[in-house]
Amino acid sequence: PGAAPAYDTHPGLHDRHRAVMPEWLSLYYDRPIELVHGEGRHVWDSEGRRYLDFFGGILTTMTAHALPEVTKAVSEQAGRLIHSSTLYLNRSMVELAERVSALSGIPDARVFFTTSGTEANDAALLLATTFRGSNQILAMRNSYHGRSFSTVGITGNRSWSPTSLSPLQTLYVHGGVRGSGPFAELSDAAFIEACVEDLRDMLGQGARGPAALIAEPVQGVGGFTAPPDGLYAAFREVLAEHGVLWISDEVQTGWGRTGEHFWGWQAHAAAGPPDMLTFAKGIGNGMSIGGVVARAEVMNCLDGNSISTFGGSPITMAAGNANLAYLLEHDLQGNARRVGGLLIERLRAASAGLDVVVEVRGRGLMIGIELDGPRAAARVLELAREEGLLIGKGGLTGSALRIAPPLSLTVAEAEEGAAVLERALRRAESEHGGTERGASEHGGRG
Ligand code: PMP
Numbered sequence: 232p233g234a235a236p237a238y239d240t241h242p243g244l245h246d247r248h249r250a251v252m253p254e255w256l257s258l259y260y261d262r263p264i265e266l267v268h269g270e271g272r273h274v275w276d277s278e279g280r281r282y283l284d285f286f287g288g289i290l291t292t293m294t295a296h297a298l299p300e301v302t303k304a305v306s307e308q309a310g311r312l313i314h315s316s317t318l319y320l321n322r323s324m325v326e327l328a329e330r331v332s333a334l335s336g337i338p339d340a341r342v343f344f345t346t347s348g349t350e351a352n353d354a355a356l357l358l359a360t361t362f363r364g365s366n367q368i369l370a371m372r373n374s375y376h377g378r379s380f381s382t383v384g385i386t387g388n389r390s391w392s393p394t395s396l397s398p399l400q401t402l403y404v405h406g407g408v409r410g411s412g413p414f415a416e417l418s419d420a421a422f423i424e425a426c427v428e429d430l431r432d433m434l435g436q437g438a439r440g441p442a443a444l445i446a447e448p449v450q451g452v453g454g455f456t457a458p459p460d461g462l463y464a465a466f467r468e469v470l471a472e473h474g475v476l477w478i479s480d481e482v483q484t485g486w487g488r489t490g491e492h493f494w495g496w497q498a499h500a501a502a503g504p505p506d507m508l509t510f511a512k513g514i515g516n517g518m519s520i521g522g523v524v525a526r527a528e529v530m531n532c533l534d535g536n537s538i539s540t541f542g543g544s545p546i547t548m549a550a551g552n553a554n555l556a557y558l559l560e561h562d563l564q565g566n567a568r569r570v571g572g573l574l575i576e577r578l579r580a581a582s583a584g585l586d587v588v589v590e591v592r593g594r595g596l597m598i599g600i601e602l603d604g605p606r607a608a609a610r611v612l613e614l615a616r617e618e619g620l621l622i623g624k625g626g627l628t629g630s631a632l633r634i635a636p637p638l639s640l641t642v643a644e645a646e647e648g649a650a651v652l653e654r655a656l657r658r659a660e661s662e663h664g665g666t667e668r669g670a671s672e673h674g675g676r677g
Contacts, residue, residue: 269296293513315544348511349377375452419459448495451483454626455599464502487564490595
């Protein structure tokens with residue numbers, strides 16, 4: 232990629248941001264970046280610096296920045312009609328719903344479009360609680376499901392759950408991260424068995440029982456941690472005995488990002504499809520699309536009307552259709568598997584012998600590097616930025632690095648990013664000496 236067109240710089244923008252935006256709207260980096268341009272897997276800031284994007288705009292850029300197919304579809308629609316209402320027929324919304332319904336794996340699936348992942352999960356909660364006549368929800372420890380009043384109430388990661396005044400009664404189930412407690416040393420099979428027993432105990436308690444279990448197949452904000460394959464298949468059996476629904480939050484794991492599977496739930500395939508799945512982020516390649524897919528009986532359980540003014544707007548649907556078609560035609564799931572596989576191997580080799588790295592984990596282009604503390608993670612984030620690489624962080628204590636590039640990442644770009652990370656990790660190792668285990672700090676950015 233060449234130089235980006237010249238853009239105006241905005242000195243003092245950070246101070247202006249601080250003066251008018253909420254304090255809890257946190258920004259990455261000591262000197263936050265203003266992104267003004269993107270092409271392929273690269274973005275440019277307002278000072279003309281180019282970055283290799285290993286965080287895909289927090290996973291919103293699923294295929295590539297400025298994908299010509301998406302830009303064309305959006306500008307053609309913008310030239311015809313910018314308008315939104317689900318009160319009129321909308322061909323591109325019906326087309327995307329047909330595609331998503333067929334891809335979902337859920338039989339007789341219905342699709343409802345929203346504008347964000349939060350709203351998608353909110354809709355799933357509305358459906359599940361109504362369908363089951365219960366306001367109890369099972370969620371996973373360390374989970375993240377959104378920022379609205381109800382989704383904050385099912386978010387297990389405490390640093391992302393800024394109020395406890397939820398209208399829902401949430402019970403947190405084991406199985407997300409093992410932590411350093413009694414689960415730490417168990418084999419995968421023993422861990423699954425222990426979590427299933429824990430779930431059984433919980434379900435034995437209530438007369439009516441919970442409406443649903445909601446879970447991210449790989450915890451995103453939680454630091455790209457996944458339970459052993461098959462956990463949700465085992466959960467599903469127990470849930471089914473009690474009529475409890477299973478909602479798979481695929482906001483980060485959907486559309487082939489994990490390489491091996493199109494959806495995260497498929498790593499637990501014996502479980503069959505979930506009753507509902509929710510999606511957002513990457514499907515619009517930066518345009519705001521979210522949604523919930525549910526089997527018809529569940530989707531149609533509402534008595535009254537429910538509508539989203541901007542959900543399914545023609546302009547976002549045009550982006551979604553073009554983006555999904557590109558993803559499927561170019562087998563970006565296969566690319567995520569191949570290039571992601573190389574990248575994770577390369578990062579494991581780079582981390583060998585470094586005390587600062589606790590674990591390199593993940594699948595496809597969803598790779599987490601657990602460091603020995605949040606200070607090391609913050610430092611590596613800064614060092615990578617200095618060398619022109621954007622990555623994310625997260626995890627239980629903010630000590631995980633998150634790598635989630637656009638799914639069209641090339642082998643050469645993977646090598647380039649891995650080399651930057653290797654240097655940054657080595658430097659963090661020599662500065663920190665791997666001594667901060669157990670230190671706690673505010674978690675990473677969603
Ligand atoms: N679910 C998961 C798994 C997420 O990672 C996020 C966003 N980080 C959300 C839901 C919320 O999505 P949004 O920010 O679009 O509301």
